Amino acid sequence: MSWNGWIGRTEYAVTGGEAPDGRFVARHLPLRTCRGGGRVDQLCSRRGRAAGAVSAWLSADPPDLAPGRPALQDEYTVVLADLRGYGDSDKPARNGSHEPYSKRAMARDQLRMMRALGFERFSVVGHDRGARVAHRLALDAPEATDAVAVLDIVPTRHVLANVDRGLATAYFHWFFLPQGNGVPERLIGNDPEFWLRVMMSADPGDEEAVDPAAMQEYLRCFSTPDAVAATCAEYRAAATIDLEHDEESAAAGQRIACPTLVLWGERGFVGRHYDVLAVWREYASHVRGHGVPSGHFVPEQAPLQTLDALRSFLSSHRG
Template identity: 40%
Template sequence: MAPVIPGFDYRRVPVADGVSLNAAVAGSGSPVVLLHGFPQTHLMWRHVAADLAADHTVICPDLRGYGASDKPAAGDGPAADDTTYAKRTMAADVVALARALGHDRFALAGHDRGALVAFRAGLDHPAAITHLACLDVLPTLDMWDVMRGTTAAVGFHLFLMAQPPGLPERMIAACPDDFFGHFLDLWAGDRGAIPAEVRTAYLDACRAAVPSIVADYRASAGVDVDHDRADRAAGRRLTMPVTVLQQDWGAALGYDAAALWRAWAADLEHSTVGYGHFMAEEAPAEVAKALRELLAR
């Protein structure tokens, strides 16, 4: 049996036609939704969620295509035409989830892939999102702009999963534990922050979700770029208070992460942190503190 967040109730909540999300819910008070990254599930928030649940209603879903949530089949056409795993679609899932649980307005925090969904939710649903936090990611359009030259090798998986349907899925399915485990090891500043039973749960979940995980990444090389580019051309920006916690990628890849984020967010607190990518597990007290400071803005 997969681990759970102690003290949280688990629910399956319909959010779209034929799609329900698995969500862990606890606490009372103003609502906060926490979105996980790759290659993880909602369990990555277990420490931060328990902290925030002392005085907030905390909702931790598995994203569409991940964990115990539904995994609709994506199309086999061009990535620019398939919206099954567009961040716009996944953001609409999150807003529908919160509303189904009784919350028309809520704070939203995301890590990695979940941060891209949170970013899109902030742009598409500004009336619903009171506060926004994005952990260790760049907006999709900016990410592709800075990934160039030999330094882009660190993001090889982005290019692999951007390929047309078929080859990426077969390659990853041939050795899924090696593929997903590579990132759990490479990106961790403290491997001990992900205990064996949680790591096993992550690998089990990813092994069962190869097509949908690839489809999520493929969308970020297609339809998600189109949506970001259209918003940039229209001058759309995030209107709520925004906090970004980020490793110092800019030093290695040659860009100013804070400046890139500032172009999207008028009310921005950007912090460069010294812990690893899996910061909600490696430094949960610091992450919870940053989220509480965001909620006080």
């Protein structure tokens, strides 16, 4: 995710509260403050009101989303953090329950990180895997989330309860990566660059939307056996323990209580396949949103529209 980092990278978060002005500072938070035994790699800009970001892939020094427009870091404190298993964050040991790579564990990381940075309440903005973490964070820590924006997803529970030929074809990796016996790890590990480029060009124009320097950073972070194994572990969690947690939340009548913004790419699978707002209204109490002229990589392919939508939404729900 890059702005090329948040703009190009995959997931985020935002907060309400005051923070001193300052420059972007790269920091590693000790495991004991983030999740009790590992490292979450994150980049923090302190300016104006607070904002945090959850990123599933990389952290990069974000430039302006759109030249000549105020960027989010001009109005908020923006925190860009790699999810566990991704980028330069730690890759915890995997186990049979898949709990270490559950969205609940990832959400807990981000909550602890934000509190370690001094923010008790914050808004969350997430794209792709980070949006799924943002969804779980809003359910598990409603006292901490002022607002949530999710980009180019519908909830995992809805996806896997409504599988058809189109979904199985477009989301084939959802069914490949959870396979056991080291099969996906071995096959992807033979040529991780090929796999990554294929996955980042599912819709026409997707790969071209990613800055070449950002792509090289994606490749650097993904091209190790631990990174490949962590990605597989995260998808195994999505197909097992994450669904268990989602079913428990649904049975309890739990929905996202805070204001929720949904953005999706009109040319991507989500925009073509779902009535996106109708789906999200089953999972969140206060939903608004719209499609933007893009494929899956919404911030990279429609930066002006993404920035304008986020600024309008976040300014309406400052803590």
